[in-house]
Amino acid sequence: MSCCDHELPVSRRGWLTRVVQAGGAALLAPSLADLFVQSARGQQAGARTAKKHLVLVWLAGGPSQFETFDPKPGTPAGGPTGALPTDVPGWSFSEHLPLLRDRAGQLAVLRTLRSTEGSHARATDLLHFGYTPTPALALPTIGSIVAHQIGDPDHPLPPFVQVDGMVGSSGYLGVDVSPFVVRDPNKPIENLTYRRGVDATRLDRRERLRAVLEAGFAAGGGGHEAKKHDTLRARARRLMDTELVTAFELAEEPDAVRDGYGRGSFGQGMLLARRLVERGVAAVEVTLRGWDTHLDNFITSPKLCRELDQALSALIDELRARSLHEDTLIVCLGEFGRSPTINANAGRDHWPSNQCVLFSGGGVRGGQVLGATDETGEHVVGAPATVADLFATIAASVGVDGSKDLTGSGTRPMNLIDPAGKPIRELFKA
Numbered sequence: 001m002s003c004c005d006h007e008l009p010v011s012r013r014g015w016l017t018r019v020v021q022a023g024g025a026a027l028l029a030p031s032l033a034d035l036f037v038q039s040a041r042g043q044q045a046g047a048r049t050a051k052k053h054l055v056l057v058w059l060a061g062g063p064s065q066f067e068t069f070d071p072k073p074g075t076p077a078g079g080p081t082g083a084l085p086t087d088v089p090g091w092s093f094s095e096h097l098p099l100l101r102d103r104a105g106q107l108a109v110l111r112t113l114r115s116t117e118g119s120h121a122r123a124t125d126l127l128h129f130g131y132t133p134t135p136a137l138a139l140p141t142i143g144s145i146v147a148h149q150i151g152d153p154d155h156p157l158p159p160f161v162q163v164d165g166m167v168g169s170s171g172y173l174g175v176d177v178s179p180f181v182v183r184d185p186n187k188p189i190e191n192l193t194y195r196r197g198v199d200a201t202r203l204d205r206r207e208r209l210r211a212v213l214e215a216g217f218a219a220g221g222g223g224h225e226a227k228k229h230d231t232l233r234a235r236a237r238r239l240m241d242t243e244l245v246t247a248f249e250l251a252e253e254p255d256a257v258r259d260g261y262g263r264g265s266f267g268q269g270m271l272l273a274r275r276l277v278e279r280g281v282a283a284v285e286v287t288l289r290g291w292d293t294h295l296d297n298f299i300t301s302p303k304l305c306r307e308l309d310q311a312l313s314a315l316i317d318e319l320r321a322r323s324l325h326e327d328t329l330i331v332c333l334g335e336f337g338r339s340p341t342i343n344a345n346a347g348r349d350h351w352p353s354n355q356c357v358l359f360s361g362g363g364v365r366g367g368q369v370l371g372a373t374d375e376t377g378e379h380v381v382g383a384p385a386t387v388a389d390l391f392a393t394i395a396a397s398v399g400v401d402g403s404k405d406l407t408g409s410g411t412r413p414m415n416l417i418d419p420a421g422k423p424i425r426e427l428f429k430a
Helices: 012-023 028-041 098-102 120-129 142-150 200-241 243-248 255-261 265-277 297-321 387-398
Strands: 053-059 083-085 092-094 107-114 160-163 180-182 283-288 328-333 337-342 348-351 355-360 368-370
Touching: 053 142, 053 265, 053 297, 053 387, 083 098, 092 098, 098 297, 107 387, 120 142, 120 387, 142 160, 142 283, 142 387, 160 265, 243 265, 255 265, 255 297, 265 283, 265 297, 283 297, 297 328, 328 387
Parallel strands: 053 283, 053 328, 107 368, 160 180, 160 283
Antiparallel strands: 083 092, 107 355, 328 355, 337 348
16 A cells, blocks of 8 residues: 555545444445435325324313312302303303313313322322332333324324423333424424425435444444434434424414414414324323412412313314314323412412313213312312323223333333223213
């Protein structure tokens, strides 16, 4: 070899060959690259869609049952909040939920859910994972479980979308079903368009080059991380290339429809949930924050109820109009209820002993209330429902086999859904 060989020009092909050889993956890298591009493009024309859907409406902070679905008017516990009767004898809603009251025939309310956690963080985890949170195992949230079990991995849209989400882990189920997070549905999603001067063909070439460069890292023991990286990039690319990405463009909707949900982030998030469900997304979670009413509960809760009342009613109406209601389970709750005692700041404190859960669609028989509390709202009459029961109920509605153990090698065996839970059969149509 001449001392001047380094001055000779090296072609891109020759340079890549040297890179691959240096990484020890000359044969592996091209196949990885080809697989990535194929996965990113996907088989969109024939993509299947989920047949069942979950919409989780998360009321972050812990909503007061007295100001929502278990009012106690005229009692010390009930405070100044009045009640609106429904068409179901003995069943009333808070005066702050008139639109939902009018739709009681499409709703069912469970008034006796009991939690074992009284702190926000642990209660949020419990009501998303279905198990007591533990650092020993990365647990998947219910949206990821549903996406994993009934979502279509070949569908161009993410199988699980969170709007202003609280819990973002897919845990041991892997990044394939991790939530696609939309921070503000009123704003465009960033980085879903090609950069100036880059088209699909050029990006394909770049991805093949990237796969070649990463092959050495994968062959040297980083295969697991490289695979996760490839999965996330393929998901992003597939979303970039599909026409279904317009699901996130709420400006396509008439102003009257957008106004009907409410123009705030929550209302538009609920509209986005409808658009995603009708395009085959398996699980959507939409968060309405602000329910931690230790202070000024009787000012804050009515404002939040108005947002919830408008947006949730609009979602139910539109799902029914599109024949999607029966195949879409809506579950609305927070991390716990609020105390029967009104504190010195005109607020209510944490109360995990009982809270309300609203259900609609998904085979649920509307026009019913399950369980009751005494006149003080402090004690459950009869047996309470557990968080495990709630998760078993969700699984039964959308078609998830909760008995499956998918934790994989190297982790302790665990069912997707806590086997201690039993579906609340009374919720469903005979």
